[in-house]
Amino acid sequence: MxxxxxxxxxxxxxxxxxxxxxxxxxxxxxxxNDYHQFQPLLYQVATSQLPAVDVARPLKAIFAKLPNVRVVQxxxxxxxxxxxxxxxxxxxxxxxxxxxxxxxxxxNFFGTPGAEEHSFPLYSVADAERLRLHVRALLEAPSGPTDVVVVGGGPTGVETAGAFAELFSALRTMKHRGGEAEVYLVNHGKALLAPFSEKSHRYALDKLTAHGAKVKLGVGVTAVGPEDVSLSDGSVIATRTAVWAGGExxxxxxxxxxxxxxxxxxxxxxxxxxxxxxxxxxxxxxxxxxxxxxxxxxxxxxxxxxxxxxxxxxxxxxxxKGHSRKPFHYKDKGIMAMIGRGAAIAEIGVHRHQLEGPLAFAAWLGVHAALLSDAHSKVDAFMSWAWDYFDRDHAAIVECHGEPKRIVWGNDIEPTITPR
Ligand SMILES: Cc1cc2nc3c(=O)[nH]c(=O)nc-3n(C[C@H](O)[C@H](O)[C@H](O)COP(=O)(O)OP(=O)(O)OC[C@H]3O[C@@H](n4cnc5c(N)ncnc54)[C@H](O)[C@@H]3O)c2cc1C
CATH class of the missing domain: 3.50.50.60 (FAD/NAD(P)-binding domain)
Structure with a gap:
């Protein structure tokens, strides 16, 4: 064979x-890892909106019916x-x-001093869990929470900043002192979501600002320390939580x-x-x-x-079989991002047809359901969780006050995830 x-x-x-x-x-x-992880939902794990086990599926379960695929951890x-x-x-x-x-x-920290040691990248479930536990510890610490600085204005940075802004806004509504924390998004470029159109740049900026995030454009991060982030305009933001979405x-x-x-x-x-x-x-x-x-x-x-x-x-x-290889043809489904609940932007297909709000979210959902389909047979469980997430007009569920709503995958085994 x-x-x-x-x-x-x-x-x-x-x-x-x-x-x-x-x-x-x-x-x-x-x-x-002995599990497959779904990166597009990592920021939901980091901000306590989904448990880590819901975005990871044991590889043995995925390949249970294919014994000729041997999984090695x-x-x-x-x-x-x-x-x-x-x-x-x-x-x-x-x-x-x-x-x-x-x-x-x-x-990719591009050699930024302190970034590797002190910031939180978001590439794995373990990364997301580490960030979630760190923020939770700060929310409960006697010294109180500090601001969150998200570095990078691409889809990951925008989605993460949006989710943190919602989390803190929910805490403010609950009169939790965590609500005092601010969310900054710092981006070297002059626009958010650079590969998108100008209309989408404005949409993302408006929505993030409306969610309460402070967006600094055209400013680079020059250093990350344990207690602060230094910026190229000479300013310093006091923070113990710098999320690195600044390149890969x-x-x-x-x-x-x-x-x-x-x-x-x-x-x-x-x-x-x-x-x-x-x-x-x-x-x-x-x-x-x-x-x-x-x-x-x-x-x-x-x-x-x-x-x-x-x-x-x-x-x-x-x-x-002795046949020749064929060149790869990518079926371009477009580019899309979610900016907190109720706000999404999508530019669909090769011609980048623009959608906003619920229609954009529906497009996002279709593309992400297809991505999940190799690992999960019950993709409808994801759809129903996601609509509920997007539609809910009340504030984000805050983990210290309740359990996040789960995706009903119905898995018999759940992965064990250790924050690294
Ligand atoms: C936070 C975030 C949000 C994203 N959101 C979206 C989105 O909304 N829509 C979208 O289309 N794309 C999104 N992306 C991009 C998308 O997730 C990636 O393009 C995609 O996951 C890449 O798949 P991959 O199989 O190439 O790599 P990965 O999914 O990263 O898989 C690589 C695997 O290799 C393993 N591995 C690596 N090195 C080793 C080693 N030395 N030994 C053993 N195992 C190793 C890792 O554990 C991992 O399981 C996002 C990415 C991130 C980080």
């Missing part, structure tokens, strides 16, 4: 493993493209016919595989998703510069990851 090793079980790796598993390949799917310590080998921290070495690198991204690069394991990393430390791939010069080696999702039809790298989006993972699987199937 043809043996495939997939390094990383995110959206790209799981989509690839599903297809290859169904096609009867012998697959090892290796991840540091291990940290990958080395990959050699030329030899097609993957080595893990347990000392195991996997040699394969095809290798798929799907290790995703991590925060490929996961470190991508370096040293043999191929020279390209833009963002990511692995450049040919249009058929193969790493040039390495037979049988593919790179997909956020770890790769996946070319679009115009040859430019596509953005780091869930749909790109899921579709490229599936496409790599199809190309492996073709190769193994």
């Amino acid at each position: 043809t043996h495939v090793v997939i390094a990383g079980a995110g959206l790209a790796g799981v989509a690839c493993a599903h297809e290859l598993g169904r096609a009867g390949f012998d697959v090892h799917l290796i991840d540091r 291990s940290e990958i310590t080395a990959i050699d493209f030329a030899a097609r080998t993957v080595v893990t921290d347990s000392g195991a070495e996997f040699v394969c016919d095809y290798l798929v690198l799907a290790a995703g991204a991590c925060a 690069s490929a996961q470190p394991v991508a370096h040293g595989c043999g191929a020279e990393p390209g833009r963002g430390g990511r692995i450049d791939v040919t249009p058929d998703l193969v790493v040039d010069g390495y037979s049988g080696v593919y790179a997909v999702g956020d770890v790769a510069n996946v070319p679009g039809r115009d040859g430019k790298a596509l953005p780091q989006l869930g749909s790109v990851a899921q579709q490229s993972g599936l496409w790599a699987a199809h190309n492996i199937e073709r190769e193994s």
